Amino acid sequence: MEKFTQHTGVGVPLRRSNVDTDQIIPAVYLKRVTRTGFEDALFAAWRNDPEFLLNQDAYKSGSVLVAGPDFGTGSSREHAVWALKDYGFKAVLASRFADIFRGNSGKQGLVAAQLAQEDIELIWKVLETNPGTEVTVDLVERLVTCDDVVVPFQIDDYTRWRLMEGLDDIGLTLQHADEITAFEERRDAWRPKTLPAKHLPPVEIKAARPVELSLGRRPGL
Amino acid sequence: MAGTLAEKVWENHIVRRGADGAPDLLYIDLHLVHEVTSPQAFEGLRLAGRPVRRPDLTLATEDHNTPTLDIDLPIADATSRTQIDTLRNNAKEFGVRLHSLGDADQGIVHQVGPQLGLTMPGLTVVCGDSHTSTHGAFGALAFGIGTSEVEHVLATQTLPLAPFKTMAITVNGALPLGATAKDIILAVIAKIGTGGGQGYVLEYRGEAIRSLSMEGRMTICNMSIEAGARAGMIAPDQTTFDYLKGRPHAPEGADWDAAVAYWSTLRTDDDATFDTEVVIEAADLEPFVTWGTNPGQGLPLSGAVPVPEDIADANERVAAERAIEYMGLTAGQPLREIAVDTVFIGSCTNGRIEDLRAAAKLMRGQSKADSVRVLVVPSSARVRLQAEAEGLDKIFLDFGAEWRNAGCSMCLGMNPDQLAPGERSASTSNRNFEGRQGKGGRTHLVSPLVAAATAIRGTLSSVSDLGPDVPVPDGSPLDDLQPA
Numbered sequence: 001m002e003k004f005t006q007h008t009g010v011g012v013p014l015r016r017s018n019v020d021t022d023q024i025i026p027a028v029y030l031k032r033v034t035r036t037g038f039e040d041a042l043f044a045a046w047r048n049d050p051e052f053l054l055n056q057d058a059y060k061s062g063s064v065l066v067a068g069p070d071f072g073t074g075s076s077r078e079h080a081v082w083a084l085k086d087y088g089f090k091a092v093l094a095s096r097f098a099d100i101f102r103g104n105s106g107k108q109g110l111v112a113a114q115l116a117q118e119d120i121e122l123i124w125k126v127l128e129t130n131p132g133t134e135v136t137v138d139l140v141e142r143l144v145t146c147d148d149v150v151v152p153f154q155i156d157d158y159t160r161w162r163l164m165e166g167l168d169d170i171g172l173t174l175q176h177a178d179e180i181t182a183f184e185e186r187r188d189a190w191r192p193k194t195l196p197a198k199h200l201p202p203v204e205i206k207a208a209r210p211v212e213l214s215l216g217r218r219p220g221l
Numbered sequence: 222m223a224g225t226l227a228e229k230v231w232e233n234h235i236v237r238r239g240a241d242g243a244p245d246l247l248y249i250d251l252h253l254v255h256e257v258t259s260p261q262a263f264e265g266l267r268l269a270g271r272p273v274r275r276p277d278l279t280l281a282t283e284d285h286n287t288p289t290l291d292i293d294l295p296i297a298d299a300t301s302r303t304q305i306d307t308l309r310n311n312a313k314e315f316g317v318r319l320h321s322l323g324d325a326d327q328g329i330v331h332q333v334g335p336q337l338g339l340t341m342p343g344l345t346v347v348c349g350d351s352h353t354s355t356h357g358a359f360g361a362l363a364f365g366i367g368t369s370e371v372e373h374v375l376a377t378q379t380l381p382l383a384p385f386k387t388m389a390i391t392v393n394g395a396l397p398l399g400a401t402a403k404d405i406i407l408a409v410i411a412k413i414g415t416g417g418g419q420g421y422v423l424e425y426r427g428e429a430i431r432s433l434s435m436e437g438r439m440t441i442c443n444m445s446i447e448a449g450a451r452a453g454m455i456a457p458d459q460t461t462f463d464y465l466k467g468r469p470h471a472p473e474g475a476d477w478d479a480a481v482a483y484w485s486t487l488r489t490d491d492d493a494t495f496d497t498e499v500v501i502e503a504a505d506l507e508p509f510v511t512w513g514t515n516p517g518q519g520l521p522l523s524g525a526v527p528v529p530e531d532i533a534d535a536n537e538r539v540a541a542e543r544a545i546e547y548m549g550l551t552a553g554q555p556l557r558e559i560a561v562d563t564v565f566i567g568s569c570t571n572g573r574i575e576d577l578r579a580a581a582k583l584m585r586g587q588s589k590a591d592s593v594r595v596l597v598v599p600s601s602a603r604v605r606l607q608a609e610a611e612g613l614d615k616i617f618l619d620f621g622a623e624w625r626n627a628g629c630s631m632c633l634g635m636n637p638d639q640l641a642p643g644e645r646s647a648s649t650s651n652r653n654f655e656g657r658q659g660k661g662g663r664t665h666l667v668s669p670l671v672a673a674a675t676a677i678r679g680t681l682s683s684v685s686d687l688g689p690d691v692p693v694p695d696g697s698p699l700d701d702l703q704p705a
């Protein structure tokens with residue numbers, strides 16, 4: 001995960017509340033087997049609308065999403081965070097986040113900054129009056145700057161520290177690699193290993209074939 | 222200090238104790254992988270340039286998307302094929318052992334671990350699959366995890382975990398004839414509710430649990446998640462050791478002795494306390510079926526579809542109304558009168574050799590009701606081979622059932638084995654959610670005995686409906702019975 005101390009980029013004023021994860025990324029995109037390349041899926045339903053913010057030149061290159069309250073509710077899909085990140089967003093500002101979304105963001109290096117709703121309104125005004133205005137999110141000082149609006153935000157200490165150090169959960173655990181190795185050295189000899197593989201002698205498995213059997217009382221028949 | 226079984230296994234795996242409310246870091250002994258929840262985890266490793274830390278503690282199988290017919294041909298469905306191909310490529314790239322379609326050890330991940338002797342008492346076992354609780358039958362601490370956690374385990378062989386509470390579920394006395402492990406767990410879920418186990422590790426104990434085979438114990442632990450618990454456990458005993466002895470990956474020689482000595486200490490101390498205790502009298506149990514759309518909506522087969530007006534709790538009343546409507550039932554209708562279209566015998570709950578034997582004993586010399594289709598899907602290719610060696614396949618085919626290759630199949634219908642809209646099944650699987658077995662499909666969860674009796678009569682039935690002279694079969698090999 002990249003270290004995050006401060007980021008400056010175009011702000012996108014998403015004046016909607018209760019944007020759930022189904023709106024952030026519809027379920028049809030969940031069948032994919034990749035973890036990247038979800039940028040086209042972000043807000044897929046809204047992107048058909050030419051008026052939608054991300055279809056306007058001024059906001060297209062946005063990287064700081066300024067959203068309404070209760071952002072990221074609904075299904076726990078991590079894909080919602082992947083889609084925001086893949087599009088290029090580095091931070092989301094809102095007055096309230098759904099817990100799971102906030103947790104997933106922290107795991108994936110997206111800053112979910114909680115601001116007072118009045119401050120969100122002030123930033124919205126600036127961004128709507130002067131589309132393309134940049135917003136600076138300073139994680140060290142926990143401050144958001146947008147033109148002459150300078151306001152504080154909240155993020156829990158642990159997540160802030162992890163983001164500033166660029167540590168995802170895995171990176172964090174790997175800091176204790178020595179302890180893991182020491183633990184491995186103490187493990188009992190009887191504990192199983194999948195390799196080298198041991199199994200009964202290989203046998204040919206015959207493929208079952210479709211059979212013409214009565215198919216039961218199918219509805220409507 | 223006195224401890225419960227779950228606490229002992231937890232303590233034994235702490236790599237690093239979390240300070241100030243931070244989670245403990247636990248070591249994971251065995252990581253099972255399947256094609257649905259692993260692609261993004263492997264992709265994450267690739268993006269971060271990380272290897273799989275312990276390929277030798279990792280095992281992958283193909284199960285959810287695999288067809289149960291024509292397994293030697295390319296998989297017809299493109300999405301399923303992609304997921305399977307992705308797993309194959311990832312396994313190759315990261316050096317993970319994979320049992321692919323056509324291999325004798327391919328099958329449902331929760332059957333393959335035990336049958337290879339990889340699942341053992343005192344282990345921590347995880348898999349990106351909620352029914353990982355199955356492995357708790359051996360006295361392992363086993364639970365399902367999400368995709369980020371799958372990646373975490375692949376990269377570090379550990380997981381940061383918040384502590385859990387403990388719940389004892391004691392089933393006293395002996396099970397009456399005709400009631401099985403499946404009926405115990407359906408009764409438990411009906412009693413504590415689908416959220417009753419949230420935040421807990423369940424420990425099943427008592428005489429009725431002790432007298433179960435490993436297959437029966439796996440059936441019980443499997444459905445712990447349906448009660449909301451992430452894990453269920455049963456203390457290991459001679460039954461556990463006998464099941465493991467001689468399996469391909471079971472310890473040998475001095476290692477075996479050391480293992481058994483340690484495993485024998487894995488029981489809840491007499492003076493340990495549980496956060497919650499539930500007691501069930503086995504004598505009160507009878508064959509159970511579900512009538513609704515969650516596993517907690519179950520009743521004894523002798524009962525009737527509930528009358529919503531009689532339900533005091535407003536939420537439950539609305540849930541019951543909705544379920545009855547979805548299921549196409551009428552309030553007050555006797556459960557025995559419900560006619561089904563399909564009988565599915567299979568899944569990680571009840572697709573094991575004992576389940577197939579018990580069903581075959583009832584089906585032998587009989588034929589299925591004309592109105593039903595019967596699908597028998599072994600939980601692994603090895604189980605299929607064993608069933609064929611015992612002649613069960615012939616019994617199923619003579620009965621009019623279809624005998625398929627191994628996999629999850631109609632348990633969740635990710636492959637072509639699905640219910641049509643409105644179609645009704647009696648299913649030995651574990652989830653009766655709306656559309657679980659196919660869009661609009663209606664599922665009644667049952668034991669293998671009820672499934673077989675239902676296949677014979679066409680309506681939800683137990684062995685006792687087949688006549689007074691029909692013995693109640695157990696899971697022993699068929700030779701133990703008088704020839705039909």
Ligand code: SF4
Nearest residue numbers: 352568569629632633
């Ligand atoms: S058989 Fe069903 S419950 Fe078991 S692993 Fe497969 S899909 Fe999940």
